[in-house]
Amino acid sequence: MTPPTDRTPKDKDRRYWLDDPRNVSKVFWTLCLICLLLFAADALYDKKVHFAFEAWFGFFGIFGFVACVGLVLAAKELRRVLKRDEDYYDR
């Protein structure tokens, strides 16, 4: 038995639902499922659009996904050029 003084505070030990990687996976797959349903939803209603390309099936979903992947990959490349040490301006 450990002496009481060595014990970490109660909330430090507490396991949260998200601490379990399996639950994080559950969140991820739920998100995938929602996306799938939203993608399919395009078949169920009459889309009111201003531009012809908006009416393409799943346009907004695909656009959002591609835009974000593109954004992150581009920003990652940008980092090669722009990144400096934290104290760059303090030196």
Add this chain to the structure above:
Amino acid sequence: MIGSIPPGLVLVLGALVAPVLPGRLRNLYLLALPVLGLAGLIGLEHGIYGAFEVFGYQLAVVRVDKLSLLFGYIFHIAALLSVVYALHVTDRVQAVAGMVYVGSAIGAVFAGDLITLFVYWEGTAVASVFLIWARRTERAYSAGMRYLIIQVASGVLLLAGAILHVAETGSLTFDRMGLDGLAGTLIFLAFGIKCAFPLLHNWLQDAYPEATVTGTVFLSAFTTKLAVYALARGFAGTEMLIWIGATMTAFPIFYAVIENDLRRVLAYSLNNQLGFMVVGIGIGTELSLNGTAAHAFSHILYKALLFMSMGAVLLRTGTIKGSDLGGLYKSMPWTTGFCIVGAASISAFPLFSGFISKSLILTAAAEGHYTVTWLVLLFASAGVFHHSGIKIPYFAFFAHDSGIRCKEAPINMLVAMGITAFLCIAIGVWPDPLYALLPYPVDFAPYTTTHVITQLQLLLFSALAFAVLMRTGIYPPELRSVNLDFDWSYRRLLPAAAGFVMAYGRPTRERLIATAERRIERFIARLYRHHGPQGPLARTWQTGSTALWVAFLLGIYLILYYV
């Protein structure tokens, strides 16, 4: 107006009394000031108040119409929320500076002429810098200095433009002016600096994250939205603004993705949100201008909320670097929740405030057939969700557990965040009261099937992209770093160039100085010759010879008179 004190001045004058009041009473007093100011606006008739004439020019200290009232309301509300958020602060400098700053911003949106606008414009600059300096670090001092120089420069441009405007038109009235002529261009630039146009933007990302925890919340609301108001008043329908605005929505988000300081991430996304408003001003239709006004209103609230939540994290953990944070939802569940509400609002999720305001601007762009602009705005909408909606809450409160265990935010901060979060949701669920305040009649239904579903598709697929990139390890990790932005040009390039000139120009400089010294010596020698003790011009003359000279001159005068 309260009695005959113009809106805004109530807060400016009121602030001057604040420092002499003891703690509790001061807090109560600071809470009362914006409430009083707001009460003064209610039921105010449209029109010009406090008009007077100086040197034949008509000044109008207060102009009340729907546009100025809308900004007046939201500025008062933001002031009140910021004061609640800052109630635990005992620093009198911040109390006074914050209130003078807010008062100046309110005064400026009610200014009916360019000179009054200029006075308040500079007031916001000078008062707000103290919210940065109050951090009392070396970094904050230099960042504040750079901020002040740029802000005052904006004011100087405004004054120069105003003087030229009077010369051109004979009027000082602040109304739609357009870009033709030097006066309009100078004023446009002055507004553009404060609105953080591309390449004029960097003071914002430089200074705001260096301000105090509570100071940044104040700062986020007023300066840039004052500029949005001024642009909407003076330059509505200026086509160049569409391109400027579209650029503003897009380029800061790349920086936001790789920035480590989470308050700086928010500053970049603030810049991006301003872009939406600027596009609305550029399009210049009733729908788009309504969109700009509505978006400014909801933006002030959710941006303040996001800065509040990050401020609480900074206060409790002592850091705001994404690389050092994570897992804070365990210690700060309420702050986490409020942050998520702010994140959902800025991302324009249905039922949150951003949804009902940003869609006005996007619809206006679509109706005007600005295809490229619309696509850029759509890209920026996905991007803002990516960096503000997900990155901010994710890296602060979730991600890997940093092991930091701290207390929840102080109660006054939680109350301020709670009220702000409530307003974000209330506006999203029930947009009609806000729509009623907009400058033009609103004929717009945000909650259509198409709009809700397409927006959800855009956002959730963006979230999916984030999740996939995270799980595959492609997402760039948060790293302790700074990223070069335009401020590099005046923090590194210019000083380096000056150093170069100093080093290589030394021989020339020394020659110039030597020549100048020689000339001065010669000049002094000449002066000594004529005026020195022996100089002819320093001699004392005898009375007799003086009288002779006078008689001689009179004689010549007489002769000339008769000739």
